[in-house]
Amino acid sequence: MKKAILAVVIALLIAIIAVLGFAATKPDTFTITRSATISAPPSAIFPHVNDFQKWRGWSPWENLDPNLKRTYSEKTAGEGATYAWVGNSQAGEGKMTITESKPNDRIVLKLDFVKPMQATNKVQFLFKPEGDGTNVSWTMDGNNAFIGKVFSVFVNMDAMVGGSFEQGLASLKAVAEKEAGHA
Helix, strand or coil: CHHHHHHHHHHHHHHHHHHHHHHHCCCCEEEEEEEEEECCCHHHHHHHHHEHHHHHHCCCCCCCCCCCEEEECCCCECCCCEEEEECCCCCCEEEEEEEEEECCCEEEEEEEEEECCCEEEEEEEEEEEECCEEEEEEEEEEECCHHHHHHHHHCCHHHHHHHHHHHHHHHHHHHHHHHCCCC
């Protein structure tokens, strides 16, 4: 019996060492990008991303917690605007700050997560005219700390976060195209 328990403990230790070793080979940074073409000009889409109060109309995370507590800075749109939230375990806690806002071209955000894990990432939206519409790309990049590397052994973060980006872009498309009369 003792030999069987010892064998299980040794196997478990080997598995843990293997997971940690594999995690150590993961990249130190990550980038997640998704794009969508929206049948509207950049000027019809840009305001929905540039004003944090308008995120409630399209962001995939806004409805994760019906009791989400939102705090906006006095300025809710453009460079310097901030939006903080505190929610349940799905919504977490964090703050976004618009660090660059170039009308109808790009918006850059600093995204600070507090919960469930602390992290600071850069988020960028690019608006590129494409035919009669606009290609909107949504990118998040940042450092991949060791705990994130271990997590990524078990969960495909690109698929998980990228799926949320796809959902958000689809909602942004619906809102902007309806407003532009293309829905």
